[in-house]
Amino acid sequence: MSETENMIVLEAVEKVYPGSTAPAVERLDMTIPKGEIVMLIGPSGCGKTTTLKMVNRLIEPTSGRIILDGEDVTDVNGDLLRRKIGYVIQQGGLFPHFSIADNIGVVPKMLGWDKNKIRERADELLHLVGLEPSTYRDRYPRQLSGGQQQRVGVARALAADPPVMLMDEPFGAIDPITRDRLQDEFLEIQRTVGKTICFVTHDLQEAVKLGDRIAVFATGGRLAQYDDPDTVLTHPADDFVSDFVGGGAAVRRLSLLELSRLELHPVETDVAAVGNQNGTPVAEVDGAGRPVSWRHLPDRDAAGTALVTVPLSGTVYDAVDVMLDGSASLVAVVDDEGLPQGVLHWNDLVAGLKTRERER
Amino acid sequence: MNVFQYFAENSTQIINLTIQHAQFVFYCVAIGSIISIAIGLLVSTGEPNPNRFSFDWWATGIREGSLLITAAVLTIPSLALFVLFLPITGLGVTTAIIVLTIYTLYTVLRNTVAGLTAVDRSVLESARGLGYGRVRRLLTIQLPLAWPVILNGIRVTTLISISIAVVASIVQGPGLGKLLLTGITRIGASNAFPQVLIGTVMCLVVAAFFEIIFAIVQRLTIPRGIRV
Ligand SMILES: Nc1ncnc2c1ncn2[C@@H]1O[C@H](COP(=O)(O)OP(=O)(O)OP(=O)(O)O)[C@@H](O)[C@H]1O
Numbered sequence: 109m110s111e112t113e114n115m116i117v118l119e120a121v122e123k124v125y126p127g128s129t130a131p132a133v134e135r136l137d138m139t140i141p142k143g144e145i146v147m148l149i150g151p152s153g154c155g156k157t158t159t160l161k162m163v164n165r166l167i168e169p170t171s172g173r174i175i176l177d178g179e180d181v182t183d184v185n186g187d188l189l190r191r192k193i194g195y196v197i198q199q200g201g202l203f204p205h206f207s208i209a210d211n212i213g214v215v216p217k218m219l220g221w222d223k224n225k226i227r228e229r230a231d232e233l234l235h236l237v238g239l240e241p242s243t244y245r246d247r248y249p250r251q252l253s254g255g256q257q258q259r260v261g262v263a264r265a266l267a268a269d270p271p272v273m274l275m276d277e278p279f280g281a282i283d284p285i286t287r288d289r290l291q292d293e294f295l296e297i298q299r300t301v302g303k304t305i306c307f308v309t310h311d312l313q314e315a316v317k318l319g320d321r322i323a324v325f326a327t328g329g330r331l332a333q334y335d336d337p338d339t340v341l342t343h344p345a346d347d348f349v350s351d352f353v354g355g356g357a358a359v360r361r362l363s364l365l366e367l368s369r370l371e372l373h374p375v376e377t378d379v380a381a382v383g384n385q386n387g388t389p390v391a392e393v394d395g396a397g398r399p400v401s402w403r404h405l406p407d408r409d410a411a412g413t414a415l416v417t418v419p420l421s422g423t424v425y426d427a428v429d430v431m432l433d434g435s436a437s438l439v440a441v442v443d444d445e446g447l448p449q450g451v452l453h454w455n456d457l458v459a460g461l462k463t464r465e466r467e468r
Numbered sequence: 469m470n471v472f473q474y475f476a477e478n479s480t481q482i483i484n485l486t487i488q489h490a491q492f493v494f495y496c497v498a499i500g501s502i503i504s505i506a507i508g509l510l511v512s513t514g515e516p517n518p519n520r521f522s523f524d525w526w527a528t529g530i531r532e533g534s535l536l537i538t539a540a541v542l543t544i545p546s547l548a549l550f551v552l553f554l555p556i557t558g559l560g561v562t563t564a565i566i567v568l569t570i571y572t573l574y575t576v577l578r579n580t581v582a583g584l585t586a587v588d589r590s591v592l593e594s595a596r597g598l599g600y601g602r603v604r605r606l607l608t609i610q611l612p613l614a615w616p617v618i619l620n621g622i623r624v625t626t627l628i629s630i631s632i633a634v635v636a637s638i639v640q641g642p643g644l645g646k647l648l649l650t651g652i653t654r655i656g657a658s659n660a661f662p663q664v665l666i667g668t669v670m671c672l673v674v675a676a677f678f679e680i681i682f683a684i685v686q687r688l689t690i691p692r693g694i695r696v
């Protein structure tokens with residue numbers, strides 16, 4: 109891999125806080141490729157925040173080098189460096205005396221952008237994070253809910269279009285349902301902006317859902333494993349990681365597997381196929397071609413089985429969820445238009461899921 | 469002579485003294501506030517992480533030291549402090565302004581320090597994370613957010629100063645003290661009571677005037693996002 113394909117390179121970076129003898133982060137080597145989301149996870153006090161803040165030099169490393177997009181930034185002016193790196197923290201940290209639009213515009217303003225351009229950018233970003241600009245741009249932070257403030261925090265970090273974003277438990281203080289929605293939106297936004305993101309969390313579920321890679325830190329600031337989520341769950345590097353990942357890794361892995369990556373069983377919608385002997389289920393469809401009930405199921409009473417569906421964009425976890433919910437032993441996987449693309453059987457889960465090669 | 473008669477006959481002088489009193493207080497509070505806010509800003513930059521021990525120790529020292537001194541001064545009876553300055557600056561307006569200004573320092577300094585350090589850590593940290601330098605952070609984030617508290621300190625110090633200013637007349641300072649002191653020293657004489665009463669009432673008028681000014685200033689200068 110050539111030098112320029114890595115956005116962030118940490119070389120033997122170490123932090124020993126004044127007055128303490130043990131390092132908070134111990135000789136860390138880490139390489140983050142362009143456009144990837146890296147999740148930093150580990151028990152409390154293991155140095156996640158310290159690591160994150162050394163990337164934008166909010167905390168000065170005791171030793172080691174930090175290379176950003178091929179440039180050694182270990183000794184450059186910290187304030188100027190930070191204007192080129194997005195930064196989002198748990199409490200949002202919006203400026204209470206600035207309107208939402210002004211909050212989003214702080215970095216562009218420091219960079220000397222033109223007023224109109226700043227305003228347009230604020231509107232564009234409010235849109236991106238799902239807040240209607242005309243409603244929200246002139247409000248003040250205290251007039252927004254916690255979740256909305258967090259979205260503005262993300263918008264503010266994106267304002268000057270920095271290639272790198274650092275996020276310290278951005279969704280940590282938000283209720284589970286809103287958090288789930290923010291995570292989905294976050295992935296959606298990332299598909300558009302393609303930033304290189306360092307994201308601290310202590311929620312393994314979140315790490316698995318959002319991360320291209322996961323960095324598991326052990327107590328004492330040691331990087332215990334740095335791998336893609338699948339590998340961390342299935343092949344923990346050491347006892348610490350396997351303890352940390354804990355039981356239930358197999359279940360968690362379900363949420364990693366996208367249905368679009370699976371070899372699904374075929375499904376028929378043609379009435380003529382009823383009674384076929386090759387085991388293909390036949391669904392009855394409505395005018396738009398969407399399945400509504402089963403006409404025929406191999407070795408089963410079709411009328412007694414509810415037809416449940418799950419979108420192709422979902423994960424195996426979602427499929428299991430709807431099957432349990434509908435007491436159905438199979439689920440129809442549908443595309444964006446609701447047209448059936450295949451079925452997944454309960455038995456497939458234990459028989460082993462066949463995946464197709466991932467296209468990237 | 470009754471109070472109303474006295475007022476009618478001396479209205480010009482009384483009104484002049486009242487205006488003088490308000491000006492006297494205004495100048496001293498203005499000078500004192502500028503000094504206090506400047507010191508406050510200098511010593512409370514509120515670094516989110518104390519990596520730079522040297523500066524913080526230095527700043528903490530000055531902060532605690534100046535708070536201690538200004539607080540101690542506040543406990544000296546004003547009568548004594550005015551007289552103590554006589555050998556240095558003599559009789560007159562200069563001594564009056566210097567001493568009253570000294571009395572205004574503590575409250576504003578205390579409130580400035582309290583206001584600046586009470587600014588939400590997460591706000592300061594995100595400002596730093598977005599590339600705000602120390603000075604920019606202090607002037608565009610901390611100061612506006614601390615302003616309601618600072619302004620309240622100025623208001624309290626103004627009220628206290630209105631009564632301390634009266635004492636300044638013993639060093640021939642300006643203001644209503646002249647009227648009050650004349651009355652007090654000649655208690656029992658025919659005009660003494662009206663002088664004391666009118667002096668007192670006029671002090672209240674000055675206080676009411678400043679309260680109105682502060683209500684307006686508050687309205688105009690506290691940022692909309694943090695107005696309660
Ligand atoms: N400013 C500081 N001075 C001294 N020690 C510090 C400082 N900040 C953090 N530490 C110590 O460094 C270690 C790592 O702290 P850090 O904040 O990076 O942990 P973390 O992984 O982010 O934890 P959490 O999940 O609780 O946020 C801790 O032991 C902490 O006590």
Ligand SMILES: [Mg+2]
Pocket residue numbers: 156157158308
């Ligand atoms: Mg942390």
